[in-house]
Amino acid sequence: MDKVIDNQRIICGDVIKELMRMPNESVSLIVTDPPYNLNKNYGKSQDKLEFDEYINFSKKWLSEAKRILKPNGTIYVFMGMRYISYIYKILEQDLGMHFNSWITWFYTQGIGKTKGFSPRHDDILMFTKDKKKFTFNLDDIRVPQKFYRNINNMRGANPGNVWQFSHIHYCNSKRQSHPTQKPEGLYERMILASSNENDCVLDPFGGSGTCLHVCQNTNRKGITIELNPDYCQMIEERLNKPFEGFDSVDEKMTRCPNDLNDADVRIEYIYNHINWFLKNHKDAIPVFLEEVKSKYLTKMIETEQTSIFDKYKIQY
Structure with missing residues (x-):
């Protein structure tokens, strides 16, 4: 063969x-x-x-x-x-x-x-x-x-x-x-x-x-x-199976940095993070966004940056 x-x-x-x-x-x-x-x-x-x-x-x-x-x-x-x-x-x-x-x-x-x-x-x-x-x-x-x-x-x-x-x-x-x-x-x-x-x-x-x-x-x-x-x-x-993401990920890939306090830097970084670290790991994106939510939800509500949660169906 x-x-x-x-x-x-x-x-x-x-x-x-x-x-x-x-x-x-x-x-x-x-x-x-x-x-x-x-x-x-x-x-x-x-x-x-x-x-x-x-x-x-x-x-x-x-x-x-x-x-x-x-x-x-x-x-x-x-x-x-x-x-x-x-x-x-x-x-x-x-x-x-x-x-x-x-x-x-x-x-x-x-x-x-x-x-x-x-x-x-x-x-x-x-x-x-x-x-x-x-x-x-x-x-x-x-x-x-x-x-x-x-x-x-x-x-x-x-x-x-x-x-x-x-x-x-x-x-x-x-x-x-x-x-x-x-x-x-x-x-x-x-x-x-x-x-x-x-x-x-x-x-x-x-x-x-x-x-x-x-x-x-x-x-x-x-x-x-x-x-x-x-x-x-x-x-x-x-x-021959459709690709649904790789079967494993380094746990550090879902880590969201502390001190993302500037609103413009924060939202740019969040989108970049998904593209940089998780593009082959779609199952890990909700895990990452849950950490984002735990650290920055209040600030993101204040700056009207919550659409990222809606995009990935994350409750907030």
Whole structure:
């Protein structure tokens, strides 16, 4: 199976073989969540290799990934704590790529342990092919400030390297039938930061199709490789559904700054906030406006600025 839907290409096959078929320097960004070798059941494969087998497998696909990546390209790799140091070593020492960031994805719920501390995070390694020349669109991924100040960049602050997104729980209506589905908000931040519109983004381990779904709705061309044909069918169905907003958002995105006291600045900022931070998260707009209401309703009534609440059907 090799299918293209809305500029998103689904390749059903073995990851190493399919990567070897791809041209040199043909993609701008790689964002992927490979198997962690923790004995997960992926239907057509069991994620349980001997240590040396897993390291050799990782070297093979990462070597191909580097070859395929453009000179100014970036790779983000999710990895569990058991193997992340080995993946780091492969990327830096074996392949000569350049370390940029070690991102911690913090979530509030995870595996429970009675002896030892329960894990509450996964990690994401960000490496670039060139040390200095790589895409990074900071303005596209900023998060809202806590306070309004004229000297601040009100487009927001750098999100830092600790990101808080909830798991996509099984009760979530957008949950797919896949054991390791990742939040779209995570992929949105990486894809917006490290690629531009119409760029080609690759995910060598397609899984539930999160990467392609984000590419589809941020005007990128996506390619994914997935071994399990059932998951390929799932991805196809996901891409054919109407877009209703991404399934997760950084909670800071609904934060309304304090001290928005100037009426003209306040209303301009409120509309800008929705466009800057929430354009792919329509479910979060009412949450943001409820915070606006709690802080500024009296002033907005006085200055006749309540039409924004009417537009989004917020009672006041």
